[in-house]
Amino acid sequence: MSSGPRKKALLKVIILGDSGVGKTSLMNQYVNKRFSNQYKATIGADFLTKDVMIDDRLVTMQIWDTAGQERFQSLGVAFYRGADCCVLAYDVTNSTSFKNLDSWRDEFLIQANPRDPDHFPFVLLGNKMDLEQNRAVSSKRAQTWCQSKNNIPYFEVSAKEALNVESAFQAIARDALARESQDSQDFPDFPDQIRLDPNQNNRQQGGGCNC
Amino acid sequence: MITPTTSGILREYQRFLSCEIGVDELITFCRTGSFRTAATRSIAWRILLKCLPINSLEWVPVIEQSRREYATLRSRHVANPRDPLCVQDPQLNNPLSEHSKSPWSRYFADGELRDLILKDVARTFPEIELFQDAEVKSLMCSVLHVYAKDNPFIGYKQGMHEILAPLVFVLYNDQQLYQHALEDFQLRSLDRTALHILQVLHDSNYFEADAYVLFCEVMRELTPWYEDAGIVEPPEPHPFERLQDTMITSRLLKELNEIGQRLAEFDPPLYRHLTNLDIPAQLFGIRWLRLLFGREFPLPDLLFLWDIILSDRPISRIVECVFLAMLVYIRENLLASDYGGCLQFLMRYPPVVDVMAFAQLALHFRAPLRNSRPKDSQLTNYSNMTLQGTVHPNAGNQKRTVSQPPPQQRSQQANRGKQRRPYRQEEIPKALGIFEEQVAVLQQRLNERDIVTAVSAKRIEELVKNLERGSLEIGTIAAQLREVGQQLGSLTMDRRKETPEAKSPAQEERIKVANEPVRSGTPRIFGVNELRELNTNNQNFSHSKPPSQQVPRDRVLGIPRF
Numbered sequence: 141m142s143s144g145p146r147k148k149a150l151l152k153v154i155i156l157g158d159s160g161v162g163k164t165s166l167m168n169q170y171v172n173k174r175f176s177n178q179y180k181a182t183i184g185a186d187f188l189t190k191d192v193m194i195d196d197r198l199v200t201m202q203i204w205d206t207a208g209q210e211r212f213q214s215l216g217v218a219f220y221r222g223a224d225c226c227v228l229a230y231d232v233t234n235s236t237s238f239k240n241l242d243s244w245r246d247e248f249l250i251q252a253n254p255r256d257p258d259h260f261p262f263v264l265l266g267n268k269m270d271l272e273q274n275r276a277v278s279s280k281r282a283q284t285w286c287q288s289k290n291n292i293p294y295f296e297v298s299a300k301e302a303l304n305v306e307s308a309f310q311a312i313a314r315d316a317l318a319r320e321s322q323d324s325q326d327f328p329d330f331p332d333q334i335r336l337d338p339n340q341n342n343r344q345q346g347g348g349c350n351c
Numbered sequence: 352m353i354t355p356t357t358s359g360i361l362r363e364y365q366r367f368l369s370c371e372i373g374v375d376e377l378i379t380f381c382r383t384g385s386f387r388t389a390a391t392r393s394i395a396w397r398i399l400l401k402c403l404p405i406n407s408l409e410w411v412p413v414i415e416q417s418r419r420e421y422a423t424l425r426s427r428h429v430a431n432p433r434d435p436l437c438v439q440d441p442q443l444n445n446p447l448s449e450h451s452k453s454p455w456s457r458y459f460a461d462g463e464l465r466d467l468i469l470k471d472v473a474r475t476f477p478e479i480e481l482f483q484d485a486e487v488k489s490l491m492c493s494v495l496h497v498y499a500k501d502n503p504f505i506g507y508k509q510g511m512h513e514i515l516a517p518l519v520f521v522l523y524n525d526q527q528l529y530q531h532a533l534e535d536f537q538l539r540s541l542d543r544t545a546l547h548i549l550q551v552l553h554d555s556n557y558f559e560a561d562a563y564v565l566f567c568e569v570m571r572e573l574t575p576w577y578e579d580a581g582i583v584e585p586p587e588p589h590p591f592e593r594l595q596d597t598m599i600t601s602r603l604l605k606e607l608n609e610i611g612q613r614l615a616e617f618d619p620p621l622y623r624h625l626t627n628l629d630i631p632a633q634l635f636g637i638r639w640l641r642l643l644f645g646r647e648f649p650l651p652d653l654l655f656l657w658d659i660i661l662s663d664r665p666i667s668r669i670v671e672c673v674f675l676a677m678l679v680y681i682r683e684n685l686l687a688s689d690y691g692g693c694l695q696f697l698m699r700y701p702p703v704v705d706v707m708a709f710a711q712l713a714l715h716f717r718a719p720l721r722n723s724r725p726k727d728s729q730l731t732n733y734s735n736m737t738l739q740g741t742v743h744p745n746a747g748n749q750k751r752t753v754s755q756p757p758p759q760q761r762s763q764q765a766n767r768g769k770q771r772r773p774y775r776q777e778e779i780p781k782a783l784g785i786f787e788e789q790v791a792v793l794q795q796r797l798n799e800r801d802i803v804t805a806v807s808a809k810r811i812e813e814l815v816k817n818l819e820r821g822s823l824e825i826g827t828i829a830a831q832l833r834e835v836g837q838q839l840g841s842l843t844m845d846r847r848k849e850t851p852e853a854k855s856p857a858q859e860e861r862i863k864v865a866n867e868p869v870r871s872g873t874p875r876i877f878g879v880n881e882l883r884e885l886n887t888n889n890q891n892f893s894h895s896k897p898p899s900q901q902v903p904r905d906r907v908l909g910i911p912r913f
Contacts, residue, residue, distance in 0.1 A: 159509065160470050171744075178477035180646070181470070183510045184637030187698045188744060189691040202691060209467075209509040214579065216604050216633040 149199040151316045152222050154252075156244045157229035158237040159208025162267040165299035166229060167205045170309045175300050182207045185215060194313050201313055220252040225261045225316035232266045232282075232296065233274040241285065261315040262292045265308055270298040360532045361540065363391045368407045368545045374398070377405075381658035382714060384707060390528035392654065393521045394552070397561075399661045400568035411551050414561075421497075421560035428500035429493060430457040461496070464507060468495045471512040478739075479650065481523060482516060491515055494563045498570065508577045510641040511570070517645065517654060518565045522558060529553040569643075572666045575602035576640045603640065607632040610671050617675050617716060621682045628690045632674075635697035639674060647677065647700040649738060659710055669717055676713035684734045688745065695744045701732045807835050 155163045164179045164186065171188045186205040191198060204223075206215065226248050230237040245262060254260045266282055268274075279296060286292040293315065295308035366372055372380070377395055386392040397403040402417065403410055431454070442448065446455045472491045476482045482491075494515055499507035529549060532538055538546065570577075578601060611632035615622040625631075638646060643660060645653055656673065663669040678685070681701060685693050703709045714722040735746040814831055817823040 159467070178474075180474050180477065181509050181512070183513075183641050183646070185634075185698075187635075187694045189695065200691065202694075207509055214601060214603070215637065216631075218629070218631050218634055 149197055149317070150202065151199055151224045151313060152202045152204065153225045153227060153312060153316065154204045154206065154220065154223045154248070155227045155229055156206055156248060157208060158231070158234070158240050158244075161208065161229050161231040161234065161237045162299045163205050163208065163229050166227075166265065166267060166297065166305060167203050169299040169302055169305045171203065173302070175302070177300075184210070185219060192310070192313055194310070194317055197317070199313055199317060201309075217251065220248065223248075223252050223254075224319065225263060225312050226252070227263050227265060227312060228292075229265045229267055230277070230282075231268050232277050233268050233271050235276040238266075238277045238282065238285075245289065258290060259319075261312075261319050262289065263308070263312045263315060264292050264294045266294070266296045267299055269296040269303060270301045360390050360528065361537055363389055364538070364541070364545070364549060367391060367394055368541075368548060370406055372405075374405060378662040381662035382710070384655055384658070384710075386658050387651070387655050390525055390532070392658070393525040395658070396518075396521065396565065396661055399664070400565060402564045402568055407548055410548055414551060417564045418557050418560040421563050424501055424563075425493065425497050425559075428497045430454050430461060461500075464496065464499055465492070468492050468499070468507055468512070471509055475512050475516050476650070479520070481520060487519065487523075490559045490562065491519060493559055494566055497563060498566060502570075505574060505577055508641075510638075511566075511577065513642045513645045514569055514573065515562065515566050517650065517657065518569065519558070519562050520650065521654065522561055522565070526553045526555055526558070569661075572664065573641070573643070576606065578602060603637065604633050606640065606667065606671075607636045610636065610674050613671065614675060614678060618679050618682060621678060621685060624686055625678075625693065628693060630690065630693055630697070635694065636674065639677070640670065643670070644673060644677075647738070648703065648706065652703065652706040655706060656710065659714070663717070669713070672716035673713045675716050676709060680709060680712065681732060681734070684732075684745075692745050696734070699737045699743060701734045701743060702736065702738050703732050803838060807839050810835050 155167060157163055159181070164182050165175060167186070167188055168179075169175055171190045182205055184207055188203050188205070190201045190203065192201060193199070204219065206219075226245075228241050228244055230241055232238075241264070248262075249257045249260070252260075264282065264286055266277065266279070279294075282296075283294055286294045293311055295304050295311070297304040297308050299305060377398060380386060381395065381399070386395055389395075394403070398405055403413060443450055443453050444455070445453065448455060450456070469488075469492055472488050472495070475488075475491065481487055491512060495507055495511060498511070499505075530553070538549070541549070608631070611622075611625075614625070614632075644656060648656060660666050660669050660673065677700065680703065681696055684696050684701065688696060708725045711722065711725040715724040733743075735743050737743050810831070814823075814828050814835075818828060
């Protein structure tokens with residue numbers, strides 16, 4: 141229905157993944173350029189915003205960090221609604237966190253219910269790449285998975301050492317922004333307005349009576 | 352006072368032991384903050400949570416019974432194949448055995464649960480020394496494990512660890528205070544029966560069992576907020592109805608929805624503002640409820656809030672009122688913020704300056720006729736910093752305030768940044784009161800330093816004597832000197848930044864006590880600028896203040912105890 145740029149460039153990004161893979165650390169590294177090993181477990185969700193320039197355009201990123209144990213509806217729909225990009229995070233030293241990516245992706249699609257699930261922008265982040273000696277998931281394996289999901293962009297990052305975090309989030313913002321121009325009506329929360337002016341009514345293209 | 356005085360602690364015990372207090376008095380004590388400096392909070396909570404009867408003569412049998420029950424539960428649920436009490440048949444007790452009765456099969460099956468719990472326990476209150484202790488961590492893991500196994504329908508959920516933590520803290524704290532009182536001969540005047548009751552109650556061998564019993568009772572209240580939501584298919588979008596209204600499946604989300612609706616009664620403009628921004632309580636309130644506000648208040652204030660909450664069971668009504676009071680308390684900040692700004696205030700709740708006034712507001716919502724509403728002028732918060740003392744993400748975000756603030760708010764914003772006006776006549780008594788309080792706190796701090804210095808000097812002297820006589824080993828002397836050094840070092844504000852060296856268990860014990868956060872009720876030290884602002888600007892502090900002048904919330908007074 142609507143084309144052209146939105147009034148405000150606002151991107152809603154949701155980070156999902158198993159407990160302890162470093163979602164909170166990634167968000168804080170990106171927004172505050174800080175790392176701490178004193179983060180507490182996220183309960184429910186957390187939220188931070190960051191203003192960034194993407195190709196000369198000022199964009200406000202709203203980053204939603206989630207609890208690794210939250211599943212199935214427990215956060216409520218309001219939380220997922222209107223997401224522009226979903227960041228899936230796993231820990232390269234923990235193969236279970238990699239195996240669970242499928243269910244995180246599926247669950248997001250069920251909860252957020254975007255119009256075009258096959259082309260909704262996901263990004264995969266493999267965190268803790270600084271712990272190379274403990275690696276349990278090879279880059280190859282992760283890349284193969286990404287290819288099988290319609291070529292999800294993949295980044296290996298380290299929130300601790302601030303490796304690739306900035307560039308990964310830049311890519312996330314870019315992806316979500318590119319997506320925005322294609323379709324800003326992903327989430328059919330509100331049905332289209334019913335226009336009362338008969339001349340302007342573009343919904344009944346055939347004209348005449350439908351009964 | 353930071354530590355109860357000699358007569359204070361004795362008097363506290365006597366009040367409980369002689370059954371002087373009834374439940375009603377107990378509730379009044381809770382609401383008026385009497386336990387903020389007490390050594391008997393754990394007793395009060397055990398009574399309020401019905402783990403103990405009010406009559407102290409029944410305590411010993413009741414508590415011994417509950418400890419026995421826990422021991423049984425624990426041996427049933429925590430599989431330890433290496434335990435000599437386990438089956439010793441090598442066919443069964445064998446890691447490779449696939450027999451269903453093999454203790455190992457259960458042990459392996461529980462592995463995932465153990466990992467899950469440990470991951471959270473390891474991240475419990477990283478700023479509090481007690482929770483870094485390996486024994487405390489293992490105690491918490493066991494309690495949560497037994498609870499999860501004994502309540503398979505709910506299991507372990509993230510957040511439970513931070514419900515358990517304050518309970519462990521209170522039990523530990525009271526046990527320590529009891530031990531000190533005993534060692535200082537403060538309890539000499541108690542008879543043998545009374546001493547026996549106190550001894551059983553504070554027996555540190557049963558921390559785990561006692562924590563478990565308290566935890567189960569608190570969880571009884573919180574279970575609905577930890578339950579899994581049912582899985583439902585997304586319904587067809589229905590005009591005029593938002594998804595958040597139609598798809599509420601869990602009791603937690605229902606409760607949050609109801610609280611959101613009640614805000615409409617208490618503060619219609621704020622309700623409209625949050626509704627227009629599409630910020631339902633579900634978006635930010637999950638953590639508030641699941642942790643019973645554990646991340647929104649510093650521990651001493653939180654324990655006081657829990658006094659109020661636990662004395663008003665079933666707790667859902669009072670919790671709702673605390674929730675609403677939190678919203679109303681920062682209403683001016685919220686009304687002046689847009690979507691992102693509001694969420695950042697709600698996700699990083701700004702530190703409440705006066706928790707007593709805050710509690711009064713919550714109690715007013717609970718029973719408006721019985722409890723008067725505190726004057727709005729007492730409601731102040733630090734909107735430019737977080738609970739951890741870092742700069743709040745909203746600080747300096749003035750341009751973000753897009754919504755139309757009410758006229759009163761607007762004029763306030765216009766005033767911001769201008770010269771502070773001098774105190775008005777009617778403000779002087781309050782300002783003086785606060786200054787006097789601060790002077791008293793500083794004085795007290797100096798006194799405490801004197802004591803610590805004197806004790807340290809005495810210990811060094813003794814060590815020197817030992818050194819001369821050669822009656823102690825060099826290693827012991829070195830350890831003790833290091834300990835003295837640490838005690839003296841702990842007087843400084845930045846003690847937490849010091850890198851801990853290797854310590855003996857005995858030292859750890861002492862240091863743990865020394866580093867414990869201040870007992871509740873201690874006023875913070877305010878910067879002079881903060882004080883001025885506290886008095887001249889009731890709602891907001893200037894955002895232009897450089898961060899270096901902010902006093903982090905956790906820099907409260909702490910005194911090491913010997």
